[in-house]
Amino acid sequence: MSEFIDLVNLVKIYKTPKGDAVIVDGFNLKMNQGEFVSIIGHSGCGKTTVLSMTAGLLEKSGGNVVVDKKEVAGPGPDRAVVFQAPNLLPWMSTLNNVMLGVNQVYPHASKKERHQICEYFLNIVGLGDSMHKMPNELSGGMQQRVGIARALALKPKMLLLDEPFGKLDSLTRMDLQDILIKILDKNQMTTMMVTHDVDEAIYLSDRIVMMTNGPAAKVGEILEIPFEKPRTRSEILEDPRYYELRGRLLSFLEEQDHKKKEFKPKAKIEKPADEPDDNSEIKKSA
Amino acid sequence: MSIKQKILNGLDIAGLPAFKPIVLLLSGENPPEQINSILKFIVVPIIAFGVFLVMWWAVASNIETKYGNVPTPKEVAKEAGSLIDAHNESRQKAKDFYIKQGEKAKSYEEKAAGFTQQALAAATPEEKTKLEKRAAKMEKMATKTKNRKYAETPTYFDQIVTSLKTVFAGFLIASAIAIPLGIFCGLSNVFMAAMNPLIQVFKPVSPLAWLPIVMIIVGALYTTDPREAWFEKSFISSAITVALCSLWPTLVNTALGVASVDKDHINVARVLKLGTFTRIFKIMLPSSLPYMFAGLRISLSVGWMVLIAAEMLAQNPGLGKFVWDMFQNGSSQTLAQIMVAVFTIGSIGFLLDRIMIILQKLVSFDSVVSA
Ligand SMILES: Nc1ncnc2c1ncn2[C@@H]1O[C@H](COP(=O)(O)OP(=O)(O)OP(=O)(O)O)[C@@H](O)[C@H]1O
Ligand SMILES: [Mg+2]
Numbered sequence: 001m002s003e004f005i006d007l008v009n010l011v012k013i014y015k016t017p018k019g020d021a022v023i024v025d026g027f028n029l030k031m032n033q034g035e036f037v038s039i040i041g042h043s044g045c046g047k048t049t050v051l052s053m054t055a056g057l058l059e060k061s062g063g064n065v066v067v068d069k070k071e072v073a074g075p076g077p078d079r080a081v082v083f084q085a086p087n088l089l090p091w092m093s094t095l096n097n098v099m100l101g102v103n104q105v106y107p108h109a110s111k112k113e114r115h116q117i118c119e120y121f122l123n124i125v126g127l128g129d130s131m132h133k134m135p136n137e138l139s140g141g142m143q144q145r146v147g148i149a150r151a152l153a154l155k156p157k158m159l160l161l162d163e164p165f166g167k168l169d170s171l172t173r174m175d176l177q178d179i180l181i182k183i184l185d186k187n188q189m190t191t192m193m194v195t196h197d198v199d200e201a202i203y204l205s206d207r208i209v210m211m212t213n214g215p216a217a218k219v220g221e222i223l224e225i226p227f228e229k230p231r232t233r234s235e236i237l238e239d240p241r242y243y244e245l246r247g248r249l250l251s252f253l254e255e256q257d258h259k260k261k262e263f264k265p266k267a268k269i270e271k272p273a274d275e276p277d278d279n280s281e282i283k284k285s286a
Numbered sequence: 287m288s289i290k291q292k293i294l295n296g297l298d299i300a301g302l303p304a305f306k307p308i309v310l311l312l313s314g315e316n317p318p319e320q321i322n323s324i325l326k327f328i329v330v331p332i333i334a335f336g337v338f339l340v341m342w343w344a345v346a347s348n349i350e351t352k353y354g355n356v357p358t359p360k361e362v363a364k365e366a367g368s369l370i371d372a373h374n375e376s377r378q379k380a381k382d383f384y385i386k387q388g389e390k391a392k393s394y395e396e397k398a399a400g401f402t403q404q405a406l407a408a409a410t411p412e413e414k415t416k417l418e419k420r421a422a423k424m425e426k427m428a429t430k431t432k433n434r435k436y437a438e439t440p441t442y443f444d445q446i447v448t449s450l451k452t453v454f455a456g457f458l459i460a461s462a463i464a465i466p467l468g469i470f471c472g473l474s475n476v477f478m479a480a481m482n483p484l485i486q487v488f489k490p491v492s493p494l495a496w497l498p499i500v501m502i503i504v505g506a507l508y509t510t511d512p513r514e515a516w517f518e519k520s521f522i523s524s525a526i527t528v529a530l531c532s533l534w535p536t537l538v539n540t541a542l543g544v545a546s547v548d549k550d551h552i553n554v555a556r557v558l559k560l561g562t563f564t565r566i567f568k569i570m571l572p573s574s575l576p577y578m579f580a581g582l583r584i585s586l587s588v589g590w591m592v593l594i595a596a597e598m599l600a601q602n603p604g605l606g607k608f609v610w611d612m613f614q615n616g617s618s619q620t621l622a623q624i625m626v627a628v629f630t631i632g633s634i635g636f637l638l639d640r641i642m643i644i645l646q647k648l649v650s651f652d653s654v655v656s657a
Contacts, residue, residue: 057553075556087550090651091572100568101558136651154558 004033004068004190005054005158011062012049024049025216027063029209034188038201040249041211041220042256047194048162050211054192055081055160067157077105080151084163086143088135088150095131098122098150105154121149124183141172145179152183161193165200177203178233185230198249203236208249213256221252301643304328357622362629365622373441383436391431398424440603446630449604452521453593453638456528457586463529464536464585465578469566471537472544472574489534493527493592497599500526520602527596532589539581543574576650583642590635605631 010027013020024046031037039047052058054065056075065072067079075081080101088097098118106114122128125145135143144164151159164180165173177200184191184204195201201208205225212220223245227236236242290313297306304327311320339359346356357365401421408414440448471478504523512518547570555565597606605627612623 055557057556075553076559077557079557081553081557083550083553085550087554089551089554089569089572091575092568100560100564103564104558104560134651 003030004035005029005031005192006066007050007054007063008066009063010050010053010060010065012046012053012058013061022216023214024053024218026218027211028219031190031192033190036184036191036193036204036206038205038208039192039194039211040196040198040201040208040253041217042213042253042260043196045211045214046217047211051081051160051162051192051194054158055079057081077101077154078157079160080154080156080158081160081162082144082147082151082164084166086135086140086147088143088146090135093132093134094122094127094138094146095119097135097146098153101150101154117153118149121153122146124152125149125179139172141168141176144168144176148176148180148183152187152189157190159189159191161191163194163196166196173197173200174233180204181231198246201249202242202245203231203233210249210252213260220256223248299644299647301640301647304331351621353616353620354618357625362622362625365619366626366629368619369442369623369626373443376438376441380436380438387431387434391428394424394428394431398422398428442608442626445603445605445608446634448521449593449597449606450634452524452597452602452604453528453586453589455521455525456593457532457582457589459525459529460533460585460589461536461582464533464581465540468537468540468578468581469544469571469574471541473566473570478541478545485534485537488530489538491531493531493595494599496530497523497527497596500530501600518603520600523600524593524596524602524604528589528593531592532585535584535588536578536581539584540574540578543577543581544570546577547573572651576646579642579646579649583639583646586638586642587635590631590638594631 007027007029010024011022012024013022015021027046027050029037039050041047049058053060053063056065056072056079072078088094089100092100095115095118098121099114102109102114102117106117109117119128119131122131125148127142127145127149130138130142135146138146144167148164165176168176181204193201193204202225208223208225210220210223211217225245226241227239290309293309294306297303297309307320307323307327311317311324343358343360346358349356398421401417401424405414405417405421408417438444467481471481501523504519504526508515508519508522551569551573555569560568593604594606594609596602597604598610599606601607601610609624609627612620612627
């Protein structure tokens, strides 16, 4: 199968008062159709930047995004995004939040058909009976599930997830991981997910892309996850290869940490707090 | 949700959380704490008001004016009572008048019927036409009597109603102008830049300066025959003055609301590639509603203040004119009547503000749990 998604030499440079800040420099990745790729890396290395450029929400300083042999510019419903915060519109019911996208993607469907599509995807994420609730009546996990349903209902060529479960407690997070893996087993979808969670990455991915630390971050190593699909959490945890993979990931991250320490003056290491721990800056500039 | 919870939510929405402890106390929830809050937030304000009355009382009897002593709270209350009496009396008179007119009309109608009967039985054609003519005349008299209007001088409550109508008319005009302009300002930097000098220059202008201009222009343009006109000239000039002074807060706030839509929500719109129309009506407007309503609330209270001044200055019917007329009368009740008016104006202003607070809370999707 030829590559379905091709990220070619993505570059992001911010103009700052202190001169150009090269955040991402030459990020290359090819993805097959239906493949699940996770991007993992230290905080602030540029994961959200890569994902936002792929989504078209952030302007590229260089490089191309090719989807299904066509180069794309700007955002569109063919690359659905699930944000770290659910970003539901609080003045619309759950159903209407999903409907907003469905109306865009199925302009010729009848009202009843569109309603059925929304209902189908809300059922998939287990929210069939919360259709008419307002977002502020839902828990954080439920809101995030609506966000996933909204993205899936677009029938996108590519699903982009930016730490989709990052803000949830670990139990809810495992729940949603299971839901996501079930959905993707049924309807294969080319997916790129940014995460901090090594176990989550192994459980869900076909390949894990490890990014080098910024500035000028790029693909460091790529790890193939050999487990058969469909997977279950317990099977994977029992597999001896699991710990080997986990070790590889952690040692890469540690290595990057050392490089950072060598690279940066001592004072900076002691306060990693000056690194943004969320991606709000990116979104604002997008 | 239980009834208790509903009442509590209602109080929250109405901006009256001070009364929550009463509900909680009645439901027996932690009585000592509730009594404590009641003391703090209900009893203390009542005492403060009492202190105010006592001080007023003490000061009032010591100030001598050309219309006699400054009235005490009691005299003001009495005056309020007599204004109510005067209103009831006037209504009663009107009622009596219409009953009398009705009776008169009836007797004319009966006479008309009588003539018609006679006409049917008339011997000669000449006789018949004569009687028919008479019947028609009586008929005419009857309708004329029925349509006669009682020439009532407006009572205090009529003035209140006039003022309320005028302020709402002005407020509607202001909203109809300010909201669309605000939306355009929020959507387009260029439009905002174009509007900005106008906004900055006209915003601080006092109603006293607008009023003569408005009156002259309305006088020139509104030339419909007064008997056929839907609105009186004075009503229109007051309403437009109110609108001119009160549209700015809504305009500025709407623009701010539209311009400060959450970037994440904009990103959602971008990913979905929403069209301009959907983007404005499904994302921009709902998200700016709370700002817009905050602006509308300020606009309405500004409008109410402006209206009283405009009515006073222009002698346009309403509460302002009432105050001015009382001032001109210069009787021993003048001060008491004006004070009644002051309390009325204040209370209505307060009520209008409450209504706007409730609306504002209802449209802000974050603060209220919709239930
Ligand atoms: N507008 C901007 N101007 C300058 N630098 C920026 C801007 N926005 C983001 N950056 C920088 O780009 C870098 C990468 O940010 P990005 O959000 O992509 O990191 P991330 O890998 O997603 O981090 P996290 O894991 O914490 O979400 C950060 O060091 C950040 O400081
Ligand atoms: Mg990020």
